[in-house]
Amino acid sequence: MKAGIVGLPNVGKSTLFNALTSSKAAQSANYPFCTIEPNEGIVSVPDDRLRRISKHIVPKKLVPTALKLVDIAGIVKGASEGEGLGNQFLSHIREVDAILQVVRCFEDPDIVHVAGAVNPVSDIETVEIELMLADIQTLENALPKAERAAKGGDKDAVLRASGIRKCMTQLAANEPLRKLKLDPMEDKAISSFGLLTAKPILYVANVDETDLGGTGPLVIQVREFAAKVGASVVPVCAKLEAEIAELDEADRAEMLTAAGVAEPALPVLAREAYRVLGLQSYFTAGEKEVRAWPVPVGATAPQAAGVIHTDFEKGFIRAEVYTLEDLETYKSEKEIRQAGKLRVEGKSYVMKDGDICHFLFNT
Structure with missing residues (x-):
C-alpha cells in the first residue's frame, strides 16, 4: 500500500x-x-506483537x-x-x-x-480546493464519453456515468468525495480515475x-x-x-x-x-520467520491467504487460527492445540486483527 x-x-x-x-x-x-x-x-x-510472538516461537528473523x-x-x-x-x-x-x-x-x-x-486551516483548505478542482476536471472530461457509451447499452458505462454525476454533485456542494457513499458497483466503475478527494x-x-x-x-x-x-x-x-x-x-x-x-x-x-488505509495485521509464525501480513479490515481467510500467495487463495481449504493471548497463556502451539484453543476456520471466516494463522491449501 x-x-x-x-x-x-x-x-x-x-x-x-x-x-x-x-x-x-x-x-x-x-x-x-x-x-x-x-x-x-x-x-x-x-x-510489538512480533517481539511477543518470538518469545515463544523463536524465529531466525522478524518481518514487519x-x-x-x-x-x-x-x-x-x-x-x-x-x-x-x-x-x-x-x-x-x-x-x-x-x-x-x-x-x-x-x-x-x-x-x-x-x-x-x-494559518494551518487555511493551508488545509488550499490543498483540499486544489484536489477538488482537479477531480472536477477529471470528471468533466470523463462524463461525455461515459454518456455516449451508456446510450449504446454498455452496462459498465451506465454505472460509470451515474457515479460521475453523483461525484460532480458532491463536489459542486464543496464537499470532498471521501464523504460520499457510492453504490459499490458505481464505485468500482469509476475507480480507474484515481479521484483525489x-x-x-x-x-x-x-x-x-x-x-x-x-x-x-x-x-x-x-x-x-x-x-x-x-x-x-x-x-x-x-x-x-x-x-x-x-x-x-x-x-x-x-x-x-x-x-x-x-x-x-x-x-x-x-x-x-x-x-x-483500512488495514490490519495477521501473523504467521515458525522457525524461519515471524511475519506480519497486511490485510484489509473485513477480509476473509482465503483473501488473507492470498496476500502470501495467490495460489493459497485459489486452493484454500481451511485456516488454523489462534491468538497472541493463547500463545502467551500456553507458551507453544503444541500446548494451544492440546488445550483445544486452536480454531479451524473455513472460507467464510472474517480475519481479526492479530490472528496467528496456518493456511492449508491445494495447488
Whole structure:
C-alpha cells in the first residue's frame, strides 16, 4: 500500500520524508527504511506483537509489514491548473491509496510561509480546493464519453456515468468525495480515475520543539478541523525527527528522554497511516520467520491467504487460527492445540486483527 505526503511549500514535508526514509530508528535486515527513488521510500510498520510472538516461537528473523511513502511535489494555489509543479503532483498523487498532509504548525521568521502567514486551516483548505478542482476536471472530461457509451447499452458505462454525476454533485456542494457513499458497483466503475478527494486523509501537524505533544493553539485548530471532517491528526516535529534519524540507538534514546518523548514520531505515524488505509495485521509464525501480513479490515481467510500467495487463495481449504493471548497463556502451539484453543476456520471466516494463522491449501 502507498501513502502520499503532500503539503504547501515550506511546511517541512520533505524534511519529514527524508527523516522517515533514512531513519536508523527502526532499521532491520528485513525492512530497512530506505529511499527507493528520490521521492519514494519504504518504511516498516512497528508492531510489538512480533517481539511477543518470538518469545515463544523463536524465529531466525522478524518481518514487519511495510508501507510505501511518496514525497509529492509541493502544492500551490492553482496547482490543478498547472501552477508550480501541478501536473507532477497530480500524476503522483493519483497513484497513492491515502494522503498524509503535512500542515505547518510552527512559527519561524527564517522560513517564509508561501501565503505570508502561518494559518494551518487555511493551508488545509488550499490543498483540499486544489484536489477538488482537479477531480472536477477529471470528471468533466470523463462524463461525455461515459454518456455516449451508456446510450449504446454498455452496462459498465451506465454505472460509470451515474457515479460521475453523483461525484460532480458532491463536489459542486464543496464537499470532498471521501464523504460520499457510492453504490459499490458505481464505485468500482469509476475507480480507474484515481479521484483525489476520495482518498482517506491523515493530517500531520508539523510542530516545533516546544510543542511536541501537539497541544498548542495552531495544532488545536487542526484538531478541530479534523474532527469536523472525521479525520485524524498526528503531531510531529520534523526537525527533531531529522536529528533523531542520524543517531544510533543509545544516543537516540538519550535524546528522546531529554525531549520527554516516549518514542519517535515514526512508529506513531506509520501505525496511524496503516489504520487510515483500512488495514490490519495477521501473523504467521515458525522457525524461519515471524511475519506480519497486511490485510484489509473485513477480509476473509482465503483473501488473507492470498496476500502470501495467490495460489493459497485459489486452493484454500481451511485456516488454523489462534491468538497472541493463547500463545502467551500456553507458551507453544503444541500446548494451544492440546488445550483445544486452536480454531479451524473455513472460507467464510472474517480475519481479526492479530490472528496467528496456518493456511492449508491445494495447488
